[in-house]
Amino acid sequence: MKKILLTLLAGVLLISCKSENKKEALPLQTEIAPVEQIDLSIYPQAYQDVLATHGGLAQWSAMQSLTFKMPKENGDEVHTTDLKTRDVVIETEKYQIGSHNGKVWLAQDSTYYPKNRARFYHNLMFYFYTMPFILADDGIVYSETASLEKDGISYPGIKIAYQSNVGDSPDDEYILYYHPESKKMEWLAYTVTRGQGSKSTDFHFIKYNKWQEVNGLLLPEELTWYKTENNLPTEARGKPRIFTNVDIDASHMGADFYTIPDNGVYVDE
Incomplete structure (x- = not known):
């Protein structure tokens, strides 16, 4: 009889342990990452x-x-950006340009890349590449503007300006033009005011020729700069800029990736 009672007690304890294990494991199985x-x-x-x-x-x-690669005649560039901190590293065979905590650096074994252009260029292609999402940043003012009439298509436009003291060039202005049916971005008009001390009314134009889907996002595959006349695009200026080896994901490179190398110098010092 004692043996029977001991056996029953062991069975109850075993079932109880299994039940407790199942309760403990349940939250791990049903946990959903916050959106x-x-x-x-x-x-x-x-x-x-x-x-x-x-x-x-x-x-x-x-x-x-x-991360994306930009093939160029004088050597390919690999651009990597932390999308939260906006730290950047541009890698080539001859030089590196980067930024960490807002400080831009240049690393090279010779004077191949001019130091005074590093700050202007360090995030330039990142901004052009991350259209239209980059235009959702804080401190932006949106307004209506006239459509762009080009090749028989009327592209509606959204004008973008920045609040004062936002970014390196708060006086820059952009116009995003999108296809009226597909709603895809087709053109970007932009001004360049860095170093001029005032706003510019001279717009440059980029045609977003091709898009590629990466991790659920439509990102540029080809951009073409255009010649302008009366602040309107006329014909292509040179070959398209191609973007390859694109990777965008929810992991990050780590802060150490963006720190200044041993042979680097800060460009503003």
Whole structure:
């Protein structure tokens, strides 16, 4: 009889342990990662439509790092950017340009790259490449503007200006032009005011020729700069700029990746 009672007691303890283990494991099986809530109502409806067509602002905001290769005649460039801190590293065979905590550095074994251009260039291609998402940054003012008439298509436009003291060049202005049917971004008009001390009314134009899908986002594959006449694009200026080996994901490179190398110098010192 004692043996029977001991056997029953062991069985009850075994069932109880199994039940407790199952309760402890349940939260791990049903846990769902929180989704960032984004208030899209702060953006114009037209811009919301463009963002949705390109994969959505929520998907963009979930990403941590971006890398792409830009083939060039004088040597390929590999650009890597932390999408949260905006730290950047541009790697080539002859030099490196980077930024860490807002301080831009240049590393090279000779005087191949001019030091006075490093700050201007360090995040230039990042901004052009991350259209249209980069135009959702804080401190931006949106307004309506006239459509761009080009090749028989009327492209609606969204004008972008910056609040004072936002970014390196708060006086720069942009116009995003999108296809009226597909809602894809097609053109970018922009001014360059760095070093001029005042706003410019001279717009440059980029045609976003091709897009590629990477991790649920439509990102540029080809950009072409255009000649202008009367502040309107006329014909292509040179060959398209190609982007390959694109990677955008929710992991990051780590802060050490962006720190200044031993042979680097800060460009503003």
